Amino acid sequence: MSPVTRNIHLEEMDGFEFENLCKVIFERLDYGEVELQPPVGDGGKDLLIFSPQGKIVVECKHQPNTSIGRPIVQKLHSATISEGAVKGIVVTTGKFSRQAMEHASELSPTIELVDMAMLRDLASRAGIHLMCGKETAPIHTYHVLTENEVSDVTANHLSHDMISHPAVIGDVLSIKGLDVSLRPVYRITYKIDAVFATTVGVLHRECSSGQLFIDGCDGVDIQGGVADYFASTPYDKMVRWEDVAARSHTRSRAFQIQRTSAKEKALGAIIQNHTQTIVYHGRNNQRYTKVCAPTRNDIFIDSISQEYIPEYQADYLLAGRSQKMMFAANGTPSIHVVDDSTATCPICRSHISGSRSLCNECGLVTCTKSSIFKRRRHALQCEICGMTLCPHCASYVRRSLLLKKIVCSRCGDDLARRGKRVRKLLPAR
Ligand SMILES: [Zn+2]
Ligand SMILES: [Zn+2]
Ligand SMILES: [Zn+2]
Known part of the structure; x- marks a missing residue:
């Protein structure tokens, strides 16, 4: 077991994303509130940090293999x-030239120089694993269940x-066949902050963070239950x-x-999931609708990591009958069930979302829909010993003209030996 930090590959980042990364690092290390500066006409400042000691100006240079010279400082x-x-x-x-370092050491207010090695150190203290060049992050998966655990x-x-x-x-279930397949996925965490304004003011602000899973084979955004299930898995x-x-x-x-394509x-x-249509009234009191779609610059990809999701297909015998899950x-x-053969009643073919009954005589799993007529029920119980039964296995004795005892x-x-007339509930198939 190893704790998983967020993995960011520097070669996948452009200058804007790099500034955002620096912002996240300074925030996580509690430097203070960090503000991104408008990208145009910056006079040597990309970030402003409002630290308890005062303002700090930050210049971010995403230039691997380059030496930063004295003019930047x-x-x-x-x-x-x-x-x-x-x-x-x-x-x-990248790194700093000797002239830049010498110059910086003489200045007041102080100019701190953070090169790649120091940046990696800062990032790792902020829980981010920075990679560059050919470096790749370890791929993670989840504990793979043994056959006994699957059972x-x-x-x-x-x-x-x-x-x-x-x-x-558990006593009448045995695994007959097990197929475990590890599905490759990219887990991508992101932040989004998009403001939509018109002449009447700010219409809508989309500000949140999230996670999504992109299938490593076909690039499809894996939505729904499986994604939610794995998104909530603790890292440990x-x-x-x-x-x-x-x-x-x-x-x-x-x-x-x-x-990169993931x-x-x-x-x-992300753009699609966070696009909303907002209805508003203009100055002329007319009703307008505006499609608020975030742009790529509103989105910060926090990390991209590769994972394998274990998917299981278990063939098993349940009370002697073949089932599949x-x-x-x-x-x-807790597991996330995708398909379960016991979720369809074999008698009425309906999907069973809740309770179902296992016939302890033949292994049929049936729905528990109720009916005042016992012969129309798909799940019954022996009224003497309590055994759960399907209608095919159930017999009855008459209690009165109208009442059947299952x-x-x-x-x-036993009853027949004592001279009672016992009949099958349903005619033989
Ligand atoms: Zn049924
Ligand atoms: Zn049965
Ligand atoms: Zn019984």
Whole structure:
């Protein structure tokens, strides 16, 4: 187990994103409130930090393999003075020339120089793993369940909704076949801050952060339950993929798309998910609608990490009958079920969303829809021993002209031996 930090690859960032990254780092390290400066006409300042000691002016240079010279330091120093700031910081993804360092050491207010090595250090203290060049982040996955664990989680999942008497579900369930497939995904976390204004003022502000999963094979934005399920997985439940891939019962599908195209797909999906149509009234009291779609500059991609999501297909016998369940599991006791063969009643073919019943004689799993007519019910119980039964296995004895007493085969045989007339509830199939 290793704690997962956010991974950012510097080569995927443009200058604007780099400024945003610096903002996030300074914020996370509690320098103070950080403000991005308008990109045009900046006199050597990209960020303003309002620290408890006073203003700090920051210049961000995303120029790997470049040496920052003395003029940049000079320019920032002038900006520091004109801004009335207590300090200036130059951050670069490259390094500083000797002249720049010598010059900076003589200045007041102080100009701090942060080169790539120092930046990585700051970032890692802020929980961000900065990568550059050919460097790649470790790929994570989730604890892969063993066959016994699959049996347990399946039984546990079924027990929530399934009535069974006297058999305990875990005791009558056995795994017959198990296929574990690791699905490659990009987990992308982002922040969005978009303001939509017209002549009548600010209409709408979209300000939030989120996470999404992009399929590593086809680039599709994985939405819905699976994404929510994995988005909420605690980081300490994640493990290194290499350790898991060595195990024989898993197979991993390969990543087909690159990080950069995953990022493009994510940006498209984020813009789409955060686009809203706002209705407002103009000065002339006329009603207008405006489609508020954030632009790429409103979105900051916080991290892109590669993961494998374990998907399971379990074939199992339940009370002697073959069943199948497909689910995803994140290593916590709860699983995310995608498909479950017991969720369709074999008698009425309807989808069972809630409680279902396991016939302890034949293993049929049926819905529990009620009817005043016992022969129309799909789930019954022996009125002597309590065994759960399907209508095909149920027998009855008459209590009165109208009342039938449902019994299982064994209780029925007992009654028959004592001279009672026992009949099948349904005619033989
Ligand atoms: Zn039914
Ligand atoms: Zn049955
Ligand atoms: Zn019985």
